[in-house]
Structures are given as C-alpha cells and as structure tokens.
Amino acid sequence: MADLYGVITKRLNEQVIRNLERFPSDFMFSLAIQEVTNLKSQIATSSYVHGGRRKPPRVFTEYGAVMAANVLNSKVAIQASIMLVRVFIKLKEVTQEHTDLKRRLQVLEQRVSKGFSEHYEELQEIRFVISQLEKPIETKKRKLGFQSIKE
DSSP, X not given: OHHHHTSOHHHHHHHHHHTGGGOOTTTXXXXXHHHHHHHOOXXXXXXXXXXXXXXXOEXXXXXXXXXXXXXXXXXXXXXXXXXXXXXXXXXXXXXXXXXXXXXXXXXXXXHHHXXXXXXXXXXXXXXXXXXXXXXXXXXXXXXXXXXOOOX
C-alpha cells in the first residue's frame, strides 16, 4: 500500500497510528499470528526472534485504501483522493439520472394504465431497458499468470 501511494511503509504506519479513528475494523485489521506464519517463507523471511516484524501486518480493505490516501501527503495519494471524489460525484449523477427515469416512467404508466392503451408494450420495453441499466456491469475475469502465444 505504501508503494502504491509513493511513501515508505514507516510513514504509512505513522499516519495510520495518528489517525486510528479513521480506520474502523471494516477499513483495516491486523493479521492473526497464524495467518502471518502461513504467509512466511521458511528461508526468505526473518523470524520474530531474530529481528523480523514484531507486530502482525495491517491489512486494508478498499475503504481503508481510500482513507489511507486521505491521510497521506504524497502527490500520488493526493491525486488518488481527488480522483475518488470525482468518481463518487459522477456515480451520484448517474444514479440520479436513473432515479429520474424511473419516476417519469411511473407517472407515464399511471396515465396510460387508466385507459389500458396500445402503448403497453412500449412501456414494458422501457421498463426492461431501465432494469438492465440497474444491473451491475459484469467484468470479464482475466486468468492470472502469463499467457502463451498460440501460433
């Protein structure tokens, strides 16, 4: 996480400790000793006894990653914070547009349903399109690792 925001780990840890109230358990937590043990390599990592890490590492959720960007003062962290604010604003605008469309459709349905007109099929199609807009976008998952080039 420190590398991501262009700071050293010591600075990230300092800012987290200074701002602990900004990191509730759903933003950040520490690994259990058993989890740390499972992650360690037997050869490449020093032990707790011989000068290795004395505390389990902290783990940040996506909320914690955003909060870390807000408490750090590197250029990358500041740019990430600004970008996230812009994303949230855009998301709110998009959500508002969908809400407005739904409201307008309901008003239209109420007017048309009184006489059960020939526009019923068109209204159903509009409702279907709106329901498709409300579904989350599915992203294709890429396979991890290197991909061989097939000739």
